[in-house]
Amino acid sequence: MKEKLSRLRTAAAAAALGLTALAGPAVAAVSYQDYHPFAEVERQLQAWGKDHPQEVKLLTIGKSAGGRPIYVVRVAGTGGTNPDDRPAVFVGANIAGYHNAGTEAALDLIKTLAAAPAGSPAAKLLASTTFYVAPALNPDAQDTLFGAPRLRRGGNGQKVDHDMDGLVGEDGPDDLNGDGAITRMRIADSAGGWLADSTDPRVLVKADSMEQRPGAYRVVVEGKDDDGDGEYNEDGADGVWPDRNFPHAFPYSVEGGPWSSYAPETKALLDFLFGRRNVALAVVYGPANNLLAAPQSLGGGGDLGTQKFKVPPQAAKFLGFDPEQEYTIDQIWEVAQNLPFVRQNDITKEQLQQFLGAGAATKVDPGDQAYLDKFAESYKERLKKAGLSNDRPGAQYGKGGFTPWLYYQYGAMAVELDVWGVPKAEKKADAKDAGDALTLDKAAAMTSEEFMALGEEKIDAFLKENKVPAQFNAKTVLSFMKGGQIDPKGMVDRIKQMGGGASPAGGGKPSEAGARDREVLAWVEANAPGAFTPWKAVTLPDGTKAEVGGLDPLAELDPPMAVLKPALAAHTETVLDLAGKLPKVEILSLDVTPLGGGVYRVKAVAGNRGYLATHTKQAERAHAHIPVRLTLQTGKGVELLTGYPFVTAERLEGTTGTLAGEWLVRADEGAKIVVDATTDNAGRDQKTTTVGKGA
């Protein structure tokens, strides 16, 4: 009580002086000195470019809203096919702005690739595969990790009037307690929607009617109401969020921007990637993790499997459908594909879907998810081997995010990985929330013999846990029980009468609502001391009393470097592993059979001998790539007698997919029969045979 009073006095004095922060030493902040600020990233990339001029090419694909360059590093082995024509992996980091761990992982990958010794697996991969790695996709936000103060910022340097009051950036957060970080502020408010967790009051949980948890606090970002509009820190320097500005499930909002692709960072990526259709696989290092938690739909319509359509009356008459009836796309296509009108005009199923008004896809196609599931298996295995948690929760990507766009519209196999997250607490055998923990209710159900069999040590722990006064120790209880003066049920009733029971009083169970936050807090206290700021009273300039404190805004994403290191290595390995799974188009066979009179039958089979399909199912639906094409070269003594010199396939499944072409040609003796197979993201192959006397 005394302490509280003195705090209030200090706060009042501070307010009187116009000070906002409560006097007192600032908490030692977490150190991020081993992370790379943007200038360091830039310097490092340039250095690698200089050190490995053949393999590493530094590309500037655009400028951020704040005028900073957006870099993509292209790493590819020397010689052979032009790197921009090889199957490629794209790795993009920290478009979120506050996911600096991703930047570190991307840098680790570039370093590993650039410095790959000859003959190493990485060097072998580089001979046929190109890597595009972008370590800092939101450079305007990149340095807030080191910032004064540190805060979670997703927006670029664009000037934005968040609260639409005609003033721009007039009410940003303030570091009231001088700890170098913008944490949170709680203001006593019974309508505020938050309250202190019953198990650990440092943690805040949401008010809940069903759980009978009334609100006690309003929780806002740390800072003053600079513009006096009653809102705290609602209009800071944060601009448009590039990671909310992509066109899949674009959220129309101030943070998302007026339209998708508005943010220069987003537009630069869109242009860069549309200009390079050789990318088959994309990894985003960001706050979500799709391999620990399968990606969820971002909403909307357009799930083709279940969507039903009415055929518009005029077309229905033409195509022979009942305009009143509803059909699935497959039902319609089955009939429509053989109609002369459809065949003569090369109308595709996709065009029909478009005509009927099928919406955009909103769920990962099961055929693509099957590959993601396989990725997840090996990923979790790798995390385990590296001693990293693989059962922690994985966050979902958001609307207008980079990753969902890469999958749904760009058509790449795409995953987002968070690199690191606070691990789940290891369960101790005697933990009170473990299944075998001895609760009051369990004890009450025991016979005296069973209870006595627990032994003195366990009984003492049980009594202590339930706040039984020290004079009643295991020895006393055991002697009473032996003498038959009390049984376990009677004992439990007594404990309850005395007001005992494990905290919190009542259920004896720790609150579920705050469980993950307590887990995070416990981890932070053990591994990143200083990343939690104890709640401290402040008085705001307008007289409002509040408390400032809570977790460092980046503690759950960007851990101390010593903690992050093993995760970086594991993720570089993961990307190298995935890069070995790219589709690869090959000519599997080429047979030339003479039919007499200088006429030959040419039969060629192309196949995909890579692990991944040449195109995702979604790319096939979205027509994101051109089809696989198997072509017979004509001219130079080879003349095609009928038809056209190519065949195509929309998609070749991994390992087993094939595409066969058969042609009737007239060829000069000694002429070369050349076939080639290609698609924009699975390479190219060519085979030649000579028409000879023996053929």
Added chain:
Amino acid sequence: MRPRTPRLVLGALALLAAASPSFLRAAEPIRPQGNPPAASFNRLHTYEEIADLLKGYAAAYPKWTKLESIGKTLQGRDLWMITINNPATGSELSKPAMYVDGNTHANEVQGAEAALYTVDYLLKSYGNLPRVTEMMDRSVFYILPVVNADGRTLWFKGPSDADFPRTVMQPVDDDRDGKLDEDGFDDVDGDGFVTEMRKKVPMGQGTHRLDPKDRRMLVEVQPGELGDWIQIGKEGYDNDGDGRVNEDTVGYVDPNRTWGFSWEPEYVQAGAGNYPLAIPETRSIAMWALAHPNVAAVQSYHNNGQMILRGPGAKADPPYPPQDLKAYDLLGKEGEKLLPGYRYFISWKDLYTVHGGTTDHFFNIMGALAFTNEMYNPPADFDKNGEVSQEELMKFNDLLSMGRQWVEWKPYKHPQYGMIEVGGFKRDVGRVPEGWALEEETHRNNAFVLLNAYHLPQLSIGEATVQKVGDRLWKVEVPVLNDRAIASMAAVAVNGKLHRQDIATVTGGKVISSGLVDNPYLDKIQIQEHRPERLMVPGVEGTSTRTLFFLIQGDGEVTVNYDSLKGGKVSKKIALRENGMDAKASM
């Protein structure tokens, strides 16, 4: 009641005077420097001719106009926009504005003439026609006659026809063979027009026969009949040897499917482009519009079908707020009267689904009321059955155009089809009026634009009610009138937080509290809890009054300032003394 009458009349007069500066002084016609361009609106103009005309207006009316290139097309042509503003009545951004563009689709050319007509009409009518003078004194016109300058150029030069080109010139691999735009139309007979190809075949091998009534036309054979002609399609070859003719033409990114609202990717919306506003033409306009939030009404001309279109473009798009529909419906229905034959339509419901359309962007992102007029229908529905048939078009050609619109069939040896015939309608048939009808079409559409401009929000501050409630403490209620149909802030903008609200401030006194008056008689006021000196107002609806409340500490006189992004700025001095204007005092 009696004592109030004279005061009301005086108030109304004062209000009128404040609202229209031209009321009290006679505006002189603008005297051009040198000769203004002598534009004719009975013919089409090339892009270069339009650019020259715009430069001519800018030179002749330097104080009133600003000609600027707001961006460049893919092929490097300037997007010329002319601003018409009376500098004597205030700066551009301080006034409500009307934005007009045309020729977004390459082949929908006459929108450019209609837009240009407005430039010519405004500059020559100021000081002569009071209704136009008033509009030009209180509002700004932004006019961009040619959006798709590259496409217009190709349409004029060819190969082109009535429907091609439509899009911008951004190459797209339509047939997905890895090559861009490699198999487009060809003017095979070199006559400057892309017409049709047809071929006579042995009886029984065809799908058509000659129309017995008019051998220039083919008719489809009916069940039980044999055909001896085939219709091949538009002039062209199989340029890329894939067994298909004209399947990868120039384009196809549709500039009216690339806008920012409700954009959907190519597989959902044909012509969408890689991402919203991925082409320089529309992106330049969108960026320009962000910097011109004063635009409150929009016209984007297209052809054809005689429609006054508004969004939503797609069924799944959010419905329009009823407050905004009041203005839309008024303008749309009045428009039907100015434009005989035109119907006021909702895009998705009455026409077809459009994702990423211009009007949706301007309404749902910029908060401006936007229409697309689909100009023209050939006046050839002689049997009045609501449709114009091939026969009727031919009759129009023969009897009204004296055969000018038709290219007679000629034999031609085609590399893939052998001996064929080439001929058909010229490119301006069906979508573009001939000269004698063009001028009327442009004038009537211009009249619709001026109707929109007339209804741009017009704000004025009425007589305030002042009541003394303490020492130097005044309760002031200030009516802000919008006497035109378009709101000073559209409901869609209020609901979607598209831009800042209108802001009311008071100078010369301290504002203790402020708010919006719901009912001045019952004293129902929504108090703004914080920052009373900066009262946020969600606009003044069309033809209505919004009353503001201020509790002011001060003496003498204060000034109330009302600042609206789309409704302009107005101020008024208010004497701090009981004026008996409140309902209770006059009872």
